[in-house]
Amino acid sequence: MAASCLRVLIMARRISKPDVLLIAALLLLGAAGLIFVNVWKGQEGSGVRITVDGAVYGVYDLSKEQTIPINVRGAVTNVLQTADGKAKMIQAECPDKLCVRQNAAYRKGETIVCLPNKVAVEITGGQEGTVDAVSQ
Amino acid sequence: MKKKRTAYLGMFLALALVCSYIESLLPFHFGIPGIKLGLANIVILLLLYYAGAKEAAFVSILRILLCGFLFGNLFSILYSLAGGILSFLCMALLKKTGIFHMVSISAAGGMAHNLGQIFVAAAVVENLNLFFYLPLLLSVGVITGILIGIAAQEILLRLPVDKN
Numbered sequence: 370m371a372a373s374c375l376r377v378l379i380m381a382r383r384i385s386k387p388d389v390l391l392i393a394a395l396l397l398l399g400a401a402g403l404i405f406v407n408v409w410k411g412q413e414g415s416g417v418r419i420t421v422d423g424a425v426y427g428v429y430d431l432s433k434e435q436t437i438p439i440n441v442r443g444a445v446t447n448v449l450q451t452a453d454g455k456a457k458m459i460q461a462e463c464p465d466k467l468c469v470r471q472n473a474a475y476r477k478g479e480t481i482v483c484l485p486n487k488v489a490v491e492i493t494g495g496q497e498g499t500v501d502a503v504s505q
Numbered sequence: 506m507k508k509k510r511t512a513y514l515g516m517f518l519a520l521a522l523v524c525s526y527i528e529s530l531l532p533f534h535f536g537i538p539g540i541k542l543g544l545a546n547i548v549i550l551l552l553l554y555y556a557g558a559k560e561a562a563f564v565s566i567l568r569i570l571l572c573g574f575l576f577g578n579l580f581s582i583l584y585s586l587a588g589g590i591l592s593f594l595c596m597a598l599l600k601k602t603g604i605f606h607m608v609s610i611s612a613a614g615g616m617a618h619n620l621g622q623i624f625v626a627a628a629v630v631e632n633l634n635l636f637f638y639l640p641l642l643l644s645v646g647v648i649t650g651i652l653i654g655i656a657a658q659e660i661l662l663r664l665p666v667d668k669n
Contacts, residue, residue: 383658388609391599395616395647402640423631464578480634482626484580489630 414477414492417456419449422487431456431475431492439488446486456481456490514552514560521548521568522575529576540645543615543653545572549593550607550614550657555664558597565593584625591621607661608654615650616643 378384419426421441429437434452436459438445447468448460457473463485474481477494524544531542545568552561569589573582595617599610619642627635 382606382662383655384606384608385604387604388606391605391609392612392647392651395612396644399616399640399644399647403644406637406640420630420632465581478634478637480632480637482630482632482635484584484626484629485578487630489632489634491632491634 412477412494413454413475414479414494415454416493417449417451417474418491418493420489420491426488428493439486441486441488447483447488449481449490456492458483458490462486510556510560513556514564517548517552517556518564518567518571521545521564522571524548525568525572526576540642540649542649543618546592546611546614546618546650546653547657547660550596550611550654551661551664553596553600554607554661558600561597562593565589580629583629584622587621587625588618589621592618606654607658608651611654611657612647612650615646615648615653617646618650619643619646 375384375389379386415431416428417431418428419437419439421439426439427437429435429451431451431454435450437449437451439447439449441447444462446462447458450457450459455473455475458468458471458481461469461483463483465485468481468483468488471481474490474492477492479492481490482488522545524547528542528544549561549565549568552564566586566589569585570582573579573585577585592614596610596614599605599613620639623635623639623642627633
């Protein structure tokens, strides 16, 4: 079935063997990467680290329910909410709001980024979540 | 002759801008930034075949700049330029080999686009953890690239053959 479909497409000047090989190679590369990433950092994180302009802004516990206003150069640009081991950006002062549309992050290494404000929110694992008192 | 070419390229640029605008209206969000259809790439692909690499590059860069000024900001321009240039180089090189069709050229272009964007994003926020999303964005880039490639291919096969 698939082979005859392919033959029709080749006849119709739509696709050729090199195309099939290239697409298969690209898809395999993507799939291998997905498997690698999922095996490598599949576990749920326990803390969240906020960085602004590459510098650490604060570290918070993910299990606690809290709303964190992020202050960049004198104004609150983003608001992050943590609850049930997940972090979600609920507010952003930028036109595209890509970070607000992003799903809640909860796995170690997952990152929410607000590019215009250079804010990065990263899920961390282990003990980092316990030092949140410092930044509160 | 030269005037006609300018008019043609202007029309293609307008078409690419309209595609970008339509795309910004489509609710195509999957909860991961960077995933988009890339409708404007249909126009760039067609130009690559119909006019040539230089013209396609020219229109692609102008579209990104205009689109950034109209609907985006400095960061969206930076972001799009990295993706757009990398994707264009990839597609132009693959086309030059002469053994690939639009479908696979566009698939590779989609992948290269997302690769370029993630590098800029990681550099801007100085966070290497963004590469966590790389495999997902690359896979999605291939799939959206295939869709765009099919659309562009069908249009190309229906365009008149004469070149100016």
